Amino acid sequence: AKSDGRKTHHVYEMEMKYEHVENFIHELELSNALERGELSLVYQPIYNYQFKRIIGSEALLRWNRCGTGFIPPVDFIPIAEETGLIIPIGYWVIREVCKFWKQFESSFSEPFKLSVNISRVQLNEPGFVDSILRILDSEGVSPRVFELEITESTVIHNLMAVQQTLRSLRAAGFTIALDDFGTGYSSLNMLTSLPLDKLKIDKSFIRDLNEPLITSILMMANALKLEVIVEGVEEEAQFRMLAGLNCWGLQGYYISMPLGHEQIAATLGRDD
Ligand code: C2E
Numbered sequence: 639a640k641s642d643g644r645k646t647h648h649v650y651e652m653e654m655k656y657e658h659v660e661n662f663i664h665e666l667e668l669s670n671a672l673e674r675g676e677l678s679l680v681y682q683p684i685y686n687y688q689f690k691r692i693i694g695s696e697a698l699l700r701w702n703r704c705g706t707g708f709i710p711p712v713d714f715i716p717i718a719e720e721t722g723l724i725i726p727i728g729y730w731v732i733r734e735v736c737k738f739w740k741q742f743e744s745s746f747s748e749p750f751k752l753s754v755n756i757s758r759v760q761l762n763e764p765g766f767v768d769s770i771l772r773i774l775d776s777e778g779v780s781p782r783v784f785e786l787e788i789t790e791s792t793v794i795h796n797l798m799a800v801q802q803t804l805r806s807l808r809a810a811g812f813t814i815a816l817d818d819f820g821t822g823y824s825s826l827n828m829l830t831s832l833p834l835d836k837l838k839i840d841k842s843f844i845r846d847l848n849e850p851l852i853t854s855i856l857m858m859a860n861a862l863k864l865e866v867i868v869e870g871v872e873e874e875a876q877f878r879m880l881a882g883l884n885c886w887g888l889q890g891y892y893i894s895m896p897l898g899h900e901q902i903a904a905t906l907g908r909d910d
């Protein structure tokens with residue numbers, strides 16, 4: 639039994655080391671991923687029950703790593719954040735979303751938005767607001783097209799600075815959504831002091847169909863004049879419940895998986 643224990647420990651250590659090497663390799667390769675064209679975006683539709691149509695789509699990063707196939711964002715975004723690579727990657731995402739918008743502009747109609755996830759590292763970068771505006775300007779796209787998703791944990795870390803940056807972004811015309819709402823420690827006080835337009839309720843809340851809890855979040859959001867999007871809608875029962883609660887946006891596999899360019903084109907009835 640004793641030697642078994644040592645063996646297990648040894649295997650564990652090996653795995654730890656292996657994970658380290660794996661991270662290191664990811665780091666090296668991620669720095670080339672952009673130039674190699676290995677990054678791409680998929681778009682997950684957001685549905686509005688009152689309009690009975692898609693009222694937005696969220697851009698989600700995909701890394702098709704040479705030789706090994708797709709690496710999920712949870713495995714490379716933390717590395718991109720630690721190394722600062724999220725900065726150039728983040729600007730690339732903004733530029734790509736601009737191009738996507740221009741390609742399909744005529745098929746989208748108000749209040750359609752394209753949502754982009756913004757990391758804490760990006761938001762805290764000096765000159766972020768100017769840089770993002772410069773990109774939009776050069777691509778000829780209005781900030782009104784964009785909804786920027788900021789996670790609750792980002793906000794908690796640096797409330798005062800984040801508040802200032804979000805104010806500038808909002809003044810420039812961006813819509814601001816607080817992502818993963820309910821997983822962090824945001825207080826009511828914090829919610830009222832931030833310049834927000836929307837709350838995205840984390841998928842962990844919908845999983846157990848907690849209607850009283852969701853109802854009270856919706857009431858609170860309504861009082862704060864915030865629209866609510868619920869993510870992770872996977873089943874018809876969840877969809878029905880949320881539709882009955884007059885929730886602004888519904889997102890999840892039940893409505894649609896994240897889609898590639900061609901698939902989005904197909905849903906919009908165009909093929910270019
Ligand atoms: P997120 O912003 O919370 O995005 C929602 C995640 O839930 C996505 O995972 C999406 O594919 C997944 N999802 C959608 N519908 C369902 C559903 O019905 N059930 C379940 N269980 N999951 C669903 P994904 O694409 O793997 O992205 C993971 C996270 O990576 C994102 O979480 C976001 O925090 C981050 N991320 C993705 N793209 C970017 C990006 O361009 N920039 C930054 N900074 N972060 C990104």
Ligand code: CA
Pocket residue numbers: 696755787817
């Ligand atoms: Ca998000």
Ligand code: CA
Pocket residue numbers: 817818838840841869
């Ligand atoms: Ca989320």
Ligand code: CA
Pocket residue numbers: 818
């Ligand atoms: Ca999340």
